[in-house]
Amino acid sequence: MANIFDLFKSCYQFLYSKKHAYALSGLLILSTLELHSQTVIKGSAIDAATEEPVAGASVVVKSTTNGTSTDANGAFTLQITRELPVTLSIRLIGYKSQEIDVYDAEEPVIISLSEDLNLLDEVVITGYTSQQRRSVSGAITSLNLSEGIRETAVSGFDQLLQGKIPGVQISSNTGVPGGGAVFRIRGSNSINAGVDPLYIVDGVFISNSNFIATNMGGQTQSNPLSDINPSDIENITVLKDANATAIYGSLGANGVVIITTKRGKQNTKAKISLSLSHGWASAIKKFQSATGPETAILANEAAYNTAIDRGQDPSAITLPVADPLNRPTYDRNSDLFRTAALSAYEISAQGGNSNSAYYAGLGYARQESIVKPSGFERYSGRFNYDNNLTDKLKTGTSIYLSQVYRNVSSNDNNPKGVINSAIFVRSYLPVYNEDGSYARYGSFDNHLALIEHLDNNAVTWRTVGNLFLEYSILEELKFRSSWSLDNIDLTENNYDDTFISAGVSTHGAATSYKAKNSVYTAEQLLTYNKLFKEKHALSVLLGNTVNAVQEEYARASGQGFATNDLKDVSVAATKSGSASKSESRLLSFFGKTSYTFNNRYTIDGNLRADASSKFGKNKRWGYFPSIGLTWDASQERFIKNANVFDALKFRGSFGYSGNQNGIDSYAALGLWSAGSNYLETAGTAPSQLANPDLTWETTRQLDLGFDVALLKNAISFSFDYYDKYTCDLLLNVPVPYRSGFTSFLQNYGAVRNSGIESGIQSTNITGKDFKWTTEFNISWNRNKIEKLASDITLGASGRNASILREGYSVNSFYLYKQLYVDPETGNAVYEDVNKDGFITSADRQIVGNALPDYTGGLTNELTYKDFSLNLFVYFQQGNKILSMHDFFLVHGGTQNNIGFIPRQLERWQKAGDVTDIPRMTTYNGDPAINNGSANNYGGNVANMSSRYLSDGSFIRFKNLAIGYNFPKSVIRSLQLSRLRATVSVTNLFTLTKYRGLDPEVNAQSGSQNTYGYDWATTPQPRTVQLTLNAAF
């Protein structure tokens, strides 16, 4: 820590010591001031609809810099030096800008501001600046977190955005609260480097790496974004195209998500808000198992058929399960689930006086998982403060602190996971032994033992802080210095007591982990904004950031405890530990300039230079330029005369951005790793081949789009086409194992993502009492690997059911294609791709893809008097899901210790049966023979057959919220300014052909290239939630 600030210092010291004036001064054109006699104009601003005073509106004498802003009562006083009449220009975000001519200074000027509905006047946040949408060339979607959105029962803000933003695919990996989600902006750009966007909260680059160590079998253990309390968030802006993201250079290739939290407004009186909510979550569908008698019959049938296949007399063999029809059924699946409780309490205060503003918020949220025993609990506090130290110097801070507790339990492909221990065990086997102890079978633990005794607790302390100073050198020239920290401190204590299989042999096993991740960012910006001669708007930004990421891990484990009450590693019989750390740094310089002529034509460009410590010395620097063009056609006279369009804007952008995320800090170095020990002696072994030429992965993106508003802004529509080409992929190219290595990280390969996205907002009805608005968006993305060294197969714990292959999309499934089950023999027939008469590994083929063809969302909001209704529907179409449940639990009898799911009952039994589940057998004769019984459930194809693959498209009624604003009479008597009650139902119902529990699933989320697996994962619950909001 000290060391990094020293380095910052040394860099900046050097900079201070240079005493030269540079060409920049050319930018600074000085305005001259004329002296006149003074006149005072007084007045006030009111909201046109509510007639309430509007505070904080800027009132400026047109074409001058002379201005003020309205106070808490909406009043303003302005001294002018010109002679009357003058034109005042009044602006406030959220209202239509107005100009008013003042002829007489004696009468107070009443300015009635009407709400701004024109989408081009909307001010959107862009990289490091905010601009009117009119001049934005990029594809930027901005979302204010309204109540309707916020009332969805999720733990992370990323999940709130599902289906709300065109071009962004968001899908939860699991139904466990605080669990991860896939977040892809315009598809996956990379294969081995990161594909997650850059998240910025109030200027702080935040980490979204998981640090929880409990093995969840390929599932990402947690979603670090759920450490952030969504209630504090005001706005989320997503930057998608190259011109918008180029300013973030090497961090921006996967898109940028800018989160702005609530801040107080100057001159507003304190507003205290309180929110209480409570909810109940339950499973929509539960895991299914064949009953005890069914399982026994299936097992016996497999043994009987196997005997026939082996040429034995089937009546002579001993069947594995005696008296099958009288076997009992033990329902383990129901034991897993519960009605989970959710609660959230928030309190916040915001306001400001004449030179400072504040927002303070405290939050508590607790969510249980519907599958025991996982849970999530978050305490959070935020304090945002801005102060004008002088007229020219402004300072501010945003500080966020949270403590997040996660109870994590192992699942997925771990036979000692909670879900596996219930769904895998044969249903006729008793849960308890005769002596009352937990019964265990085969590899599996007892599910109740796990639920009752698992003790995996992870606590994250997270600090996200920013301190900035802004100095107006001139009215139009500002310098901003910003210093940020995102710090994650994670402590995880896991204890397996002697009731859990993992603790039986060791007499108790405890492991403690500590992880620390710190992201430091120092940022210096100079911005210049000036309107010349009322027609030429110029804006220039120059900046520099220094970014460092430090990670530290420590782990201690101990085995052998005197009793189960002792859990600290310190008192274990044997102990071991380890610790490690790593660091990476990034140095960047960037500039952005934008010129608008006559409010109509805008050209803007960005250039960023980045140097990363991760890369080889030869190619450390990357340069990322971009350019954008905008034409606001609605300003043209001929369009205005046509009187059709309220807004019409065309835009295009082209540029480059880079990626270095997700690769190791020391990826370019040739290394021998230590720790290859033997006989308690330290050893070293070759671990990584050097690649001094390792450099940036580069994404080139073209974006063409337009925005339209019609019918007095009742309907607005935006459309984008994009084409992204990512080359020099940071690819772990597989190398022959005889090299002693498995892969070599090099810049090789290319991926293309192209697509269209569009959104419609429509105000269908606006009456006095009734209002109905609709929002709809839909996005298509096509992903294709353009260049790859060789096929890369991966996934399903070494079963390699996913493949990366040139010419195909990422996340393709690579399986044996089952054509049909022969109705005569009951044997599965697979496609013999190379027609050599045998089914071998050469007959595997790509049979589907886990990525949806399109995704989208539909939101309808209705308000009638004090009631409101918000219905949000999310849909995705065309994705495939590989069900590992079918793979494991429709095993045809080959697995002696594993039960069956009901789909196994559809097996072929007698000649003439038409089904896709082949005849039960464990015969393992010659699996090379196609159409032979050895291929039904064994042989090569035991690996992966297409019969485990199914369509995962769905339409989900994601959220329904009904709210009621208590009438003024009630509120006044309670001395409140607002009181609202809401009932919301999340995941109301889902339309899908998928037969598993939930089509929104991603069990192998640990790798971005193994999407679309369903495997012992908690489904998305249906949640009913009651919320009460009050403001004082």
Next chain:
Amino acid sequence: MKKLYKNIRIATVLLSSLPFAACEGFLDLSPADSIPSAVAITNKETANAAIIGAYNSVQDYYSGYYITLGTITADNVSYNGTLSEYLQLDQNSVSPDNRGAVYVYQTVYAGINSANAIIATVGEVNDPLFSEAEKNRILGEAYFIRALGYFDLARGWGGVQLQLNPTTGLGILSGIKRSTLDQTYDQVLADLTKAEELLPDDDATTRNRAQKNAARALKARLYLYREQWPEAEAYASLVINSAKYTPVKPFRTFFTPPFLSAESVFELTFTSNDKNSYWNLWYPSAAGGQYTLKPSDALVAKLNDPGAGGTRHEIIEGSGSSVYGVLYNTVSTSTDPVYVIRIAELYLIRAEARIKKTTPDLSGALSDLNKIRDRAEVPRFDSADRDAIIQAIEDENSIEFAFEPHRWFDLNRTKRTGAVLGLTRTDYWLFPLPASDILSDPDVEQNPGY
């Protein structure tokens, strides 16, 4: 105006292009858990660390899957789990991406790469504190580890690509095709001869690092596999005649702590900081294991037969349908060694060599065989029929090394796999080369049938 210029100056200085060079140092970072390849072997300490790293790879593949590859594939151990890689091995229909086979193939080569680096550089190291004797020891161990690696590959996959230089870049790989089985075994022999020459003479206690006898014992096994009976006999005798080794009694001694018994010619030691949790695959979940590997019913019957198993029944516990193997049994500490070469094997190698050589030595073979039967407290075997003795030696090997990687390889080398296991398709006697290599290596050819 003056003030304005001052402001401008401050601003421009702040934004003046940072002197990139001054900050280059800011971007030079190096890890604290690895060392640059260029300085990996430069003195005595680093050379010692490198050979330790090579042993670690051998530990990795033996404790990982190698034992399983040589056991579950044959008739003594059967599959009882959930993981399909074991099911494939049990059914002898192994896919090219079978995790176990891939892991071993990959890890053996990692060890070979370590050994290659040592062989290429240790001789050149200029360190006054690094004695010639010590260099020779390290080089000898590296040759031994490379020999063991290629031997273990050859008997599983057939002739493989011979990498004899360290991988410093990918360019070095091209053009190396698969060798024949004979060429691969020739390389093993050459390395063992080097190892035997360079390794130190045996002391009385070292069993977990290679000394001369370990190389000789492996050579005896190599000659057995190549059916060079007189050489096999001679090298087996060299080891047997050493006072350092004796078949221990009772049988369980060698797999009971403190390990490193007189039984062991070469044994890989594990410690609580360097664990071997292989027992986990053998023990039932009630005892904390996975129970993926289960003694077959036929083996259980033999072990419980006083005329066949004798004291060797101690490698199993439990009863009825829940019999499990306990050769690897350090349930609470996970410190089971891997028994790479036991002296019992040398007796059985010599027995087989004696009976199979051109002029069979029946009494010599029987005496070696009975040495092992005596130790297990089973009745002595006697026969005047050469074939019966050969069968008896095969059966003895099967029981003696039931949970060690012998049976599958023995059946294949004697071409009895078809007769004993019913696996008549000889293609399946070899494992497939990893699918990833087939895709990434233009020089490799897959084994037939895969």
